[in-house]
Amino acid sequence: MNKRYFTFFLLMNVIILHIYSVNTFKIDSIVVKHAPWHLETPANVTCRDFENEISYEEYHISDSAVISDIVKEFYSLKESHAKTLDVRCKLYLYSQGFVLMSACMDPYHILYDGVLYNLPPSLKNKIDRMHKNSTPKISMKKDLSSERGFPFPNGRDSLFSYLSSELNGITRMIEKTVSLTVNCQIDSHGNTIKVVVRNNDHNNCDNVKKLVTKLKEILVNDIKWIPDKERFPFEVVNIPLKFLADD
Numbered sequence: 570m571n572k573r574y575f576t577f578f579l580l581m582n583v584i585i586l587h588i589y590s591v592n593t594f595k596i597d598s599i600v601v602k603h604a605p606w607h608l609e610t611p612a613n614v615t616c617r618d619f620e621n622e623i624s625y626e627e628y629h630i631s632d633s634a635v636i637s638d639i640v641k642e643f644y645s646l647k648e649s650h651a652k653t654l655d656v657r658c659k660l661y662l663y664s665q666g667f668v669l670m671s672a673c674m675d676p677y678h679i680l681y682d683g684v685l686y687n688l689p690p691s692l693k694n695k696i697d698r699m700h701k702n703s704t705p706k707i708s709m710k711k712d713l714s715s716e717r718g719f720p721f722p723n724g725r726d727s728l729f730s731y732l733s734s735e736l737n738g739i740t741r742m743i744e745k746t747v748s749l750t751v752n753c754q755i756d757s758h759g760n761t762i763k764v765v766v767r768n769n770d771h772n773n774c775d776n777v778k779k780l781v782t783k784l785k786e787i788l789v790n791d792i793k794w795i796p797d798k799e800r801f802p803f804e805v806v807n808i809p810l811k812f813l814a815d816d
Contacts, residue, residue: 676688780812
């Protein structure tokens with residue numbers, strides 16, 4: 570079979586399965602968590618961290634006609650090639666008390682089931698009308714400077730401990746303290762896709778080069794982050810590291 574048609578066949582099956590799942594399990598309520606579309610924040614807000622980082626108002630929808638109108642919007646989504654997402658709205662679609670699906674939006678895009686799409690203006694208008702004409706059930710106030718959740722099992726300290734142990738053979742040979750800033754691009758499955766390391770001290774001796782090379786190998790080959798379908802494709806995790814020289 571022609572590769573192009575095979576890829577198209579797989580894509581159509583994925584779309585059909587999404588629609589089938591929505592129709593098979595009747596959606597009986599939708600929860601909308603919404604913040605001002607153009608609210609300024611210190612950094613882009615991710616889908617995963619939206620509720621922890623930003624103030625929002627929560628709306629509950631139970632009208633079957635409104636629910637049907639919103640669900641239909643998901644049938645015609647067009648994939649986007651954008652590289653960033655700054656979340657200002659999150660939808661939870663419920664069936665008999667269970668979350669069937671969720672989606673995150675900024676003013677121009679919608680992240681659904683790990684894929685980024687263009688946000689249909691009609692869906693954005695529906696949310697804007699609801700925000701204007703409805704009374705929120707809950708108003709959550711958040712400190713925008715609050716620390717983000719760290720997507721590694723048992724937290725940041727657990728990662729630092731593991732890296733320190735694995736790199737001990739090299740760090741013992743370092744004569745001066747080394748400060749590194751590490752940016753890891755990770756996917757929704759918890760894999761490290763790319764690692765960029767900035768040497769803050771500009772110390773380029775051979776042992777530091779070996780350290781950076783080994784660090785990249787560990788992050789790509791050994792580290793498994795917490796999987797998350799709501800993670801934006803190739804999300805970046807910032808890791809500040811400092812290796813102290815032996816006295």
